[in-house]
Amino acid sequence: xxxxxxxxxxxxxxxxxxxxxxxxxxxxxxxxxxxxxxxxxxxxxxxxxxxxxxxxxxxxxxxxxxxxxxxxxxxxxxxxxxxxxxxxxxxxxxxxxxxxxxxxxxxxxxxxxxxxxxxxxxxxxxxxxxxxxxxxxxxxxxxxxxxxxxxxxxxxxxxxxxxxxxxxxxxxxxxxxxxxxxxxxxxxxxxxxxxxxxxxxxxxxxxxxxxxxxxxxxxxxxxxxxxxxxxxxxxxxxxxxxxxxxxxxxxxxxxxxxxxxxxxxxxxxxxxxxxxxxxxxxxxxxxxxxxxxxxxxxxxxxxxxxxxxxxxxxxxxxxxxxxxxxxxxxxxxxxxxxxxxxxxxxxxxxxxxxxxxxxxxxxxxxxxxxxxxxxxxxxxxxxxxxxxxxxxxxxxxxxxxxxxxxxxxxxxxxxxxxxxxxxxxxxxxxxxxxxxxxxxxxxxxxxxxxxxxxxxxxxxx
Numbered sequence: 001x002x003x004x005x006x007x008x009x010x011x012x013x014x015x016x017x018x019x020x021x022x023x024x025x026x027x028x029x030x031x032x033x034x035x036x037x038x039x040x041x042x043x044x045x046x047x048x049x050x051x052x053x054x055x056x057x058x059x060x061x062x063x064x065x066x067x068x069x070x071x072x073x074x075x076x077x078x079x080x081x082x083x084x085x086x087x088x089x090x091x092x093x094x095x096x097x098x099x100x101x102x103x104x105x106x107x108x109x110x111x112x113x114x115x116x117x118x119x120x121x122x123x124x125x126x127x128x129x130x131x132x133x134x135x136x137x138x139x140x141x142x143x144x145x146x147x148x149x150x151x152x153x154x155x156x157x158x159x160x161x162x163x164x165x166x167x168x169x170x171x172x173x174x175x176x177x178x179x180x181x182x183x184x185x186x187x188x189x190x191x192x193x194x195x196x197x198x199x200x201x202x203x204x205x206x207x208x209x210x211x212x213x214x215x216x217x218x219x220x221x222x223x224x225x226x227x228x229x230x231x232x233x234x235x236x237x238x239x240x241x242x243x244x245x246x247x248x249x250x251x252x253x254x255x256x257x258x259x260x261x262x263x264x265x266x267x268x269x270x271x272x273x274x275x276x277x278x279x280x281x282x283x284x285x286x287x288x289x290x291x292x293x294x295x296x297x298x299x300x301x302x303x304x305x306x307x308x309x310x311x312x313x314x315x316x317x318x319x320x321x322x323x324x325x326x327x328x329x330x331x332x333x334x335x336x337x338x339x340x341x342x343x344x345x346x347x348x349x350x351x352x353x354x355x356x357x358x359x360x361x362x363x364x365x366x367x368x369x370x371x372x373x374x375x376x377x378x379x380x381x382x383x384x385x386x387x388x389x390x391x392x393x394x395x396x397x398x399x400x401x402x403x404x405x406x407x408x409x410x411x412x413x414x415x416x417x418x419x420x421x422x423x424x425x426x427x428x429x430x431x432x433x434x435x436x437x438x439x440x441x442x443x444x445x446x447x448x449x450x451x452x453x454x455x456x457x458x459x460x461x
Contacts, residue, residue, distance in 0.1 A: 026124075041131060089116060106133065135247055139162065149257055187206070190234060228364075229255070232254070278373065280372070282344050286372065289334065308329045310335075311350075317345045351369075352368075
């Protein structure tokens with residue numbers, strides 16, 4: 001008789017444990033979004049198939065500090081949603097922090113997650129958005145090389161590319177101090193072009209992978225085996241699906257290669273002394289002060305004066321010529337070039353000089369390339385603006401080095417709507433929190449019932 005009673009008691013105990021051990025299930029569905037040039041999050045209804053989510057405990061009240069990763073809750077999926085089964089009792093009084101990420105998207109944080117309790121239902125959380133950046137380029141911080149050399153010399157060129165504190169891939173507004181599992185892939189192309197016929201005589205491409213706030217140094221070299229003038233280009237491009245429009249950035253060094261005798265040739269030199277503004281507004285006048293000289297070096301190494309022919313050409317961002325000026329000047333002098341741009345885009349000013357006296361074995365011209373980024377201020381009164389940026393966002397205009405990228409200006413927005421985390425209301429989870437005392441009372445009642453049954457069956461007769 002007692003044996004049967006013990007079996008019954010054991011079954012009741014297991015039945016009660018089912019309630020004590022139950023969890024709360026929350027479903028997170030992930031959609032695509034786009035971060036525009038002002039870093040506004042533009043939500044879409046397109047689902048993301050496949051992503052990862054890491055779950056951490058919050059270590060302080062506002063969840064700006066993460067605790068330990070809860071590996072039993074962290075997961076990945078190949079579909080558009082995951083269901084996370086939170087334990088009945090929260091592992092931290094401050095809740096949880098979640099980091100959603102995928103190699104083809106910009107990550108997303110959710111923090112202050114207060115899910116707890118037990119239920120057989122699955123609750124749907126607010127939407128999660130993994131984003132792509134509308135436009136971005138890979139900045140060239142510097143590009144250095146020797147401008148004159150002799151035939152047969154191997155010249156080394158150094159460039160620094162990447163994202164520094166002054167030119168981040170995106171503003172870092174992570175709410176929770178979770179280490180990012182994201183990076184940016186890019187291509188850096190080194191090209192040597194013979195200006196006499198515009199032929200590409202050498203090309204080398206290097207692949208790089210950078211953190212959002214990192215830069216790297218790269219070295220290239222080339223053996224100049226023929227006399228002439230060469231344009232040595234560095235071109236960078238982001239090679240990453242996180243970017244929708246991958247804009248090129250370029251920089252150039254001009255190299256003059258001369259014979260070892262350094263005699264019996266003509267040459268010209270051009271120096272840019274001042275540029276009033278590399279980033280003017282529309283209809284704002286710019287000034288370029290330049291100095292020049294041309295010489296003929298005879299067979300005995302004696303320099304003689306030669307008049308100069310100067311050409312100034314302006315191309316727009318589509319390489320269409322919009323201005324051309326040619327004039328003859330004395331052998332040496334200073335001049336000022338003045339121009340006004342009417343449209344907001346990037347322009348390339350090409351200034352070249354050649355000696356009019358073409359004597360000797362060869363003649364060396366010289367060219368300077370100047371990038372002008374023209375931008376326009378908008379009044380911000382667009383009634384159709386559907387921006388999700390918070391009302392207290394601070395908008396700044398960054399007019400740092402632009403080179404030849406296809407973006408007029410770079411806007412940085414400080415807001416919670418960023419690549420690293422989107423805030424959300426906690427009202428959705430209030431119901432789950434409110435359920436917890438009821439669940440506890442019911443569970444205690446079960447335990448009391450078990451105690452009474454045990455006393456009844458096991459008491460001595």
